[in-house]
Amino acid sequence: MRVLGIDPGLTRCGVGVVEGVPGRLGRLVAYTVVRSEPDEDIAQRLLHLDRSLAALVAEHQPESVAVERVFSQHNARTVMGTAQASGVAILAGARAGLPVQTYTPSEVKAAVTGSGTADKAQVTSMVTRLLKLDAPPKPADAADAIAIAICHIWRGGTRARLQAAAQAAAVSAARSAARRSSR
Amino acid sequence: MRVLGIDPGLTRCGVGVVEGVPGRLGRLVAYTVVRSEPDEDIAQRLLHLDRSLAALVAEHQPESVAVERVFSQHNARTVMGTAQASGVAILAGARAGLPVQTYTPSEVKAAVTGSGTADKAQVTSMVTRLLKLDAPPKPADAADAIAIAICHIWRGGTRARLQAAAQAAAVSAARSAARRSSR
DSSP states (O other), rough: HHHEEEEEOEEEEEEEEEEEEETTTEEEEEEEEOOOHHHHHHHHHHHHHHHHHHHHHHOOOOOOEEEEEEOTTSSSTTTTHHHHHHHHHHHHHTTTOOOOEEEOHHHHHHHHOOOOOOHHHHHHHHHHHHOSSSSSOOSSHHHEEEEEEEHHHHHHHHHHHHHHHHHHHHHHHHHHHHHHHHO | OEEEEEOOOOSEEEEEEEEEETTEEEEEEEEEEEOTTTTTHHHHHHHHHHHHHHHHHHHHOSEEEEEOOOOTTSTTTTTTHHHHHHHHHHHHHHTTTOOOOEEEEHHHHHHHOOTTOHHHHHHHHHHHHTTSSOOSSHHHHHHHHHHHHHHHHHHHHHHHHHHHHHHHHHHHHHHHHHHHOOO
16 A cells, blocks of 8 residues: 655645555655745645645555644644645545545554654654654654654554454354344 | 636635626626535545636636635634635636635625625625626625625726836836936
């Protein structure tokens, strides 16, 4: 499974591509930060983000896209731009025909560090360890995007196990019913 | 000048196309509301909005796009979705190569009613009167989008006058300089 994780932002938007299967992380394929200047026109900034994300999806051919959810209690001065960037990020996945999943910041932190209240340094440190990198990815926005992709791979595993369990239960129930009716 | 105004929203996104020149409003070309269901997947909702706006731009061939600005003090439960929709709306104009302008709600209200604190009913009533419509546009989201387009046409007038004044001043300064140097 190859996942493209996005930490949305207007000035800096982190992108990380990770390969792996639930329970076993593979390798870090690529990471980057898409930037734009705060004094640029908002339409040109969103267009630049849209084109950059479309190019990254085309280059790395992920099977799914994971985007961090934005909350209104974040920095009020920048939250609207971040939300607009997240709309464009989600759209980039949808326009490529890929499944898009969103995760809260605490889901992402918990997935990589075990704690939903971990700080940036802990997230970066765990991302470095989990993917066996020689050095921590820089800047931090990229580390967060990589963490989002890791979260998706692991949560995909949980979902897959839940689906398998539900299927097994359904099969077992059908067998019991078949046994009862054949008596 | 033909302007496509957008009142961004995820559940209901108003769109109004108005023709006119600064100082003289023309006609209401078209209006509609793009809808999606709150229980639908966010990626599919943004994709539907993106495709609908692209189709409306292609159909009505506006020369510019005007979008209402979203503020964080709005309804906190829906503001993130509205901001994401506004990102997609601004992007729709930019992707079509059109100039995109954003206006605050009070700029729009002031442009059509003379008061930045006018209510929805006043805005609808003035839009109906200014465009000489037989009946008020329904639903109200469409009326707001039409008001945004009207605001852009009138503000465009102000900008055009300011530019003309600046140009005239520059020409006059150049003439004075030429007169001084020929003495």
